[in-house]
Amino acid sequence: MEDKPIQIDIKRMPVDRLSSLLSNAYRQRVPIEQIQADIDAGAPTNADGTVNVVDYTAWLLQEKHRGD
Numbered sequence: 008m009e010d011k012p013i014q015i016d017i018k019r020m021p022v023d024r025l026s027s028l029l030s031n032a033y034r035q036r037v038p039i040e041q042i043q044a045d046i047d048a049g050a051p052t053n054a055d056g057t058v059n060v061v062d063y064t065a066w067l068l069q070e071k072h073r074g075d
Contacts, residue, residue, distance in 0.1 A: 017061065022056070025042055
């Protein structure tokens with residue numbers, strides 16, 4: 008029996024799945040609480056609470072360079 012790949016919609020990613028995706032990509036834990044803190048600080052979300060990964064990444068880069 009073949010394992011089917013998990014479908015990922017980068018335009019509508021739940022915070023828990025984003026945490027898992029980033030943790031795997033960075034090879035270190037990115038807690039849900041960290042992402043939620045970013046959202047509370049103004050990171051963009053969709054109306055349903057999901058996150059567009061491209062928009063979130065752009066927001067992170069903007070925040071990183073704020074004040075430079």
